[in-house]
């Protein structure tokens with residue numbers, strides 16, 4: 001019987017099955033050899049693993065990585081277990097996520113003995129404040145005042161709204177959209193940069209916006225526009241208050257995960273909206289940190305000392321948490337109501353009537369938090385509600401697929417949205 005195996009993309013191997021994209025379109029037939037060019041095509045369509053045949057003279061080479069020593073594996077499980085303490089590890093889905101997270105943690109610890117996940121980072125911060133009292137007093141914040149102050153710093157640029165309007169108008173041509181985008185030189189540069197990046201690896205250099213838009217499509221354009229706009233708006237928050245790269249890595253990964261989860265369900269066609277929701281879901285935290293840095297620092301300490309969720313500490317300290325603050329800002333930005341609700345209910349999706357849309361962002365946030373992809377300040381892994389699992393019909397295979405795809409897609413989109421934000 002023919003020997004086959006699921007494998008990462010490696011040139012020279014031979015496909016054992018036809019490879020399709022999410023919509024069932026054939027990307028490459030069984031029997032075709034994997035080339036660098038084919039890998040680029042798979043990458044564009046989000047295929048990270050394929051089924052390959054064993055060579056005639058031997059076995060399929062394993063995805064070789066050195067084994068993790070037992071001692072490191074146990075330590076990783078202990079650290080991850082502490083962060084999972086509010087989750088039910090008897091639930092098979094939760095346990096699978098715990099195992100994936102522990103394995104990643106162990107691998108990171110092996111490759112980098114100085115690896116600092118959220119646990120270690122937060123401990124360092126707390127030690128700075130040894131001896132100081134925990135939270136002193138409680139004061140409700142005036143959310144409207146915070147939003148007003150934030151809006152004075154800037155709002156989403158006009159180009160954002162004009163581009164959305166143009167895309168949503170069936171009468172608009174690509175030339176018209178290109179004409180709108182070309183008025184913003186930063187945005188134009190980002191679009192051309194994406195098209196000419198390794199993500200597409202085209203032989204020819206694309207030097208016109210119309211051509212670029214024809215290649216990337218309007219959905220991808222909206223992703224870039226919203227991402228670049230949001231990142232640039234908060235770029236002046238000092239690094240001593242929050243690690244912005246880590247914050248945006250968490251947010252971009254959450255957006256990527258939410259888009260993947262949404263695309264998994266055939267009835268959801270606007271997967272791109274989920275990316276934007278994931279991207280912006282914790283933006284309220286930036287508003288709180290920017291306006292109330294001292295109080296927020298107190299909250300960080302309290303989270304570790306009392307082993308509570310950051311959003312709970314925010315609510316108790318300020319009378320509102322970051323999801324409420326972020327949703328108010330999104331509302332002021334005139335973002336669509338569905339998107340506002342996904343931000344508002346990303347920690348408590350069952351509170352929203354339609355439930356399933358916030359549930360996707362909720363799960364995406366928990367996944368990237370558990371896997372320690374970036375960090376927006378939350379220390380403990382939020383609880384995966386059984387209702388969310390039931391509603392989204394989650395299973396272990398889907399989890400594995402989403403995690404692989406996040407790893408596969410994140411670097412490119414992070415580079416475009418954040419990595420070049422200072423350019």
Ligand SMILES: [Fe+2]
Pocket residue numbers: 281282311322323346347365
């Ligand atoms: Fe959050």
Ligand SMILES: [Fe+2]
Pocket residue numbers: 250254281282365376
């Ligand atoms: Fe988050």
